[in-house]
Amino acid sequence: MRWSQYFIPTLKESPADAEILSHKLLLRAGLVRKLTGGLYTFLPLGLRALKKIENIIREEMNRAGAVEVLMPALQPPEIWQQSGRYETAKDVLYKVKDRANKEWVLGPTHEEVITTLAAGEISSYRQMPRNFYQIQVKFRDEIRPRFGLMRAKEFIMKDAYSFDATDEGAMVSYRRMYEAYARIFNRCGLKHFPVEADTGVIGGSHSHEFMVPAETGENDVVYCAACGYAANVEKATSGLPATAARDAGQGPEKFPTPGVVTIEALVKAPYNVPANRQIKTLIFIADSQPLIVLMRGDDQLNETKLMARTGATAARPATAEEIYALLGAHPGSLGAVAGTLRQPVSILADERLKGANDMTTGANEDGFHLKGVSIERDIKVTSWLDLRTVTAGEPCPKCTKPLKIQRAIEVGHVFKLGTKYSQKLNAFFLDAEGKSKPCVMGCYGIGVTRTLQAVIEQCNDKDGIIWPLAVAPFQVCITPLVVAPDSAVMQLAEKIYRELSAAGVEVILDDRDERPGVKFKDADLVGFPLRLGIGEKSLAKGEVELKPRAAALVPVKAEEAVAKIRELLSASPA
Template sequence: MKWSQALIPTLKESPAEAEIASHKLLLRAGLIRKLAGGLYTFMPLGLRVLRKVERIIREEMDRAGALEVLMPALQPPEIWQQSGRYETAQDVFYKVRDRAKKEWILGPTHEEVITTLVAGELSSYRQLPKSFYQVQTKFRDEIRPRFGLMRAKEFIMKDAYSFDSSDEASQVSYQKMYDAYTRIFQRCGLQAFPVEADTGVMGGKFSHEFMVPAETGENEVVYCEACNYAANIEKATSRHMMHSDLGETEQAIEKFATPGAGKIEALAKEPFNVPAHRQIKTLVYMVEDKPVLILMRGDHKLNESKLTGTLGTATFRAATGEEIVESLKTRPGSLGAVGVKDIPIYADETLRETKQMTTGANEDGFHIRNVSVSRDIEVKQWADLRLAQVGEECSKCGQPLKIRRAIEVGHVFKLGTKYSIAMNALFLDEAGNRQPAVMGCYGIGVTRTMQAIIEQLNDKDGIIWPLSVAPYQVCITPLNVASGAPTLSVAEKFYSELNAAGVESILDDRDERPGVKFKDSELVGFPIRINVGEKSLANGEVEIKVRGGEMILVKVEEAVEKVREIVREKLANLAG
C-alpha cells in the first residue's frame, strides 16, 4: 500500500470523548471513527488489525478441533423463553419488530441458537464430542457504553460451544479451549492470564476469565504471588482471618446505650471502643420484594456476586430507608438480627464461631453486646459472602493477597446441561439411554482484544503493534519523494521486494516533511520502519528503526534481508 493512496486520518490532538490511552490512540491513529455512542466504523487500517486478530483466533480454534459456523444475529424470542433466559437477560436485548409486529431479538449471545441446532443435528454419542465457533457481531444494550471498543453496543465476538457425552469429556473440551486461548493471546502479543471467575446467572459449574492487566480495566483481580492463585474479585476467597480476640467465652447478652453512634466507626471509637472486627454489620436487602438480612463482620464488605450465588437469584437490591423501617421497626444505625424470626438471615461464614460480638438492638441509640452469633441469632444460611481485600491471607497458601485491575478479553465456561436440557439437545448413549449433552461455552471479545493490545502496548509517541497484528509490518519512509530522487527509487525497490517476499509493507510516498512522516508512523505503530534519506544513502546505507527499540544502519543491498530476519525473529517470539 502506498500511503498517498490510503486513508489514514491521523490526529494531532485527542478528541475530547476519549479518556484512556487506547481509545485516544484508536482515534488518533485513524483506526476507528465513532458513528454514535458505542458504535464505531473500522477504518481501513483498523480493519486490517481486526482481521489479523480474527485470523489468529480462527487458526487456533481450528487447531483445537472446533468447527466454524455462522449463526443469525436476529433471533426469535421463543428460544429465549425456552431456555428461561427471556426474563433474566431482558435488559441487554435490542428488540426489533417486523412488519407483522412480531418481536425479534438482536443476539447478545448464541447459546440458545447453537443448542437448538445441535438438538436437531446430533443424536448419538458417536457424533460427540463436537465444538462449534463463530466470529460475529453481538448486540447488547449496555447501560453505559464506554472507552471506545471496550464496552460497545455492538461488538465482534468469537463465541464457541462444546458438546460432550459426559462430564469428563466436557472437561477435556474445556481444557482444549483453555489452551487455545492461552496461545491466541500470546500470538497477539498480549500478556493475558487466566483467573478463576464467577459463573453468575449463567448457571455454569466453573469458569475462567482471561485478563489483561491494565489500570483502566473494569475488573479487579485478586492474586497471590506466592502460589499463583488468581481470581476475579467477584469470586475470590481469602482465609477466615480469625482475630485472636474474637471472643473466648460466652456471656449473657446485654443491651447498652450508644447515643449518636450509628456507624461501625463511631462504635469503634471512645467511649465504646468496640473494634470493627468485634461488631456485626447488619444489611437489609430486598430479594424479589421481600426483605432479608445479611450479616457481615464489621470490618468486612459484602460481595454481591457471592450473594447472587447464595440467594440463587440476581433480583435483589439494598433496601431503602423506608423499607428498613418497615422490616425491622427501627432506623439504620442500630440494626441487628438478635431476636429476628420472621426475616430470613444470611450470615458470612466468618461469624459462625464468634462470641462477645456487638450489634444493633433494633432500638434507636442502643446496641447489644456479648452476642455469640450461632447461639443468639437464627441464621437461615451460612455462606462465604465476603469481598476479598488486599493483604488478607491467600486461601491456598496463606501469603498476603494483592489486587489489581484488568481487562477481561476472554472467558471459558463449563456449562453443564442447563441449556441442553432446556432445548432438548439429547443424545443416545452406548446403552441406548437418552442423555443431555454436557456443554461448555467460550468467548473472546475480538474488538476488545484489539483495544487491549493498544492499552498494553503504547508509549508517548503512539501504538507499538506486535508484528503479528500490525496493520502493516514495515513502513518504508523515503525522506525525499521528488520524482527521480534516489531516496524514492531505493524505497520503491524495498517496497516491491518486501511485498514479494510476503512482508506486508506500506510506502510513505507523501510529499511531507520528515518529521511529519516519523510522527505518523510512530503514532500508527508500524513495528519496523526503513528510513531512506540522502545522508546515509550517500554512504550506501539506510536506517532500520524498530518501533520502541533500536535504530541500526545497514547497507542498501542488505536491508531487505535484515528486515526479513527481524520479522522472522519477532514472529517466532510471538509464536512462543
C-alpha cells in the same frame, strides 16, 4: 499499499471524550471513529489489526478442533423465553419489532441459538464431542458504554460452544479451549493470566477468565505470587481465620447509642467498639424475598458472591422504607438477634462470624445497640456462607502467603455450562445404552474488539502504539524523505517496496509529499514494527536506516535492506 491511496486520518490532539490511553491512541492513530456512544466505525488500519486478531483466533480454534459457523444476530425471543434468559438477561437485551409488530431480539450471545441447532442435529453420543465457534457481532444494552471498544453496545466476539456426551468429556473440551486461549493471547503479544471466575447469569459450574493486567481494567484480580492462586475478586477467597472467640458473657445487653448509624461512629468514644467486634446487618431483596445478610463490621459484602450462593437471579439492597416495614428500625440500628425480629426472615451470615461472641449489633430500635452478642447462641442463622470481599494482604487460601490485588481487563472467558441449556432447549442424545441424556455443554468467549484495544493499552509509549508483529496492520513502513519520482531516494523506495511486496511482506510506502517530521511522527503514532527510512544523507553513503519501533536505529547497506528486513520479521516470534 501506498499511504497516499490509503486512509489513515491521524490526529495531533485527542478528542475530549477519550479517557484512557488506548482509546486515545485508537482515535489518534486513525484506527476507529465514533459514530455515537458505544458504536464505532473501523477504519482501514483498525480493520487490518482486527482481522489479524481474528485470524489468530481462527487458526487456534481450528487447531483445537472447533469448527466455524455463523449464526444470526437477529433472534426470535421464543428461544430466550425457553432458556429463561428473556427475564434474567432482560437488561442487556435489545428488542426490536417488525412491521407486523412481532418482537425480535438482537443477540447478546448465542447459547440459545447453538443449542437449538444441536437439538436438531445431534442425536447420538457418536456425534460428539463437537465444538462450534463463530466470530460475530454481539449487541448489549450496556448501561454505560465506556473506554472506546472496551465496553460497547455493539462489539465483535468469538464465541465457541462445546457439546459432549459425558461430564468427563466436557472437562476435556474445557481444557482444550483453556489451552487454546493461552496460545491465542500469547500470539497476540499480550501479557495475560487466567483466573478463577464467577459464572454469573450465564450459569455453569467451572469458569476461568483470561485477564490482561492494566490499571484501566474493570476487574480486580486477587492473586498469590507464591503459589499462583488467582481469582476474580468476585470469586476469590482467603485464608483469614474466623473471628476470635471471647468470653461469651450472660447474653445481649441493650445500650443507648443516640444518632449512631455507622460502624465508624460506634468505633469512636464513648462506645469504643472495634469494627471487628461489630456485626453489620444488611437487608437485601433477592428475587422479591427479603434477606438479612450479616457481615463482620470490618468486612465488605461481595454482592456477586451473594447472588452466586443464594442462586438469586436478581438482588438489590432494600430501601429504607422496606427495611423499616420489615424490622421496625432504620439502617444503622439494624440487627438479627432473636427476639428483636418481628417476623421470621432468612438470615445469611458470613463464615468469618462463625463462633464469634461478645459482638455488638443493632437492636432493631432506633438509637439502641446490643452488646455481648454470641452469634450462634443469640442469632438464628439460616445459612453460613462465604460472602466477604477479599482485600490485599490477606493470607492466600492455598499457601497462606499474602495476597495481592491487580486491576485487569477481561479478554476471554471459558465456562463449563453443564446441561442447563441443553435441558431447557431439548438438546438430548441417545447414549450407548440407548438412554436419552442432555448434552453436556461448555461455552467460550473472546472479546475480539476488546482484545485489540487491550493490545494497544499494553503496547505503547509516549509517541504512540508499538504493535506486536503478529497483530500489526502493516509489518513495515517505508519512509522516503524525498518523493519526487525521478529521485534516487524514491526510486530506491519503490524498488524495495516492490521486492518486499513480492516476498509477501505487509508493507506500506509513505509516498506523501510531507516533511520528514510529519512522516516520522505518524509512523511512530501508528506503531509499525519496522520503519525503513530512506534519505539523501545516508543514501550518499549507500545506506538506508532501519528503525524498529521499539529499538534503536540501525544503518544498513541499501542493497541488504530487503534481506535484513525479512530476517528481522522471521526472527520475531509470530
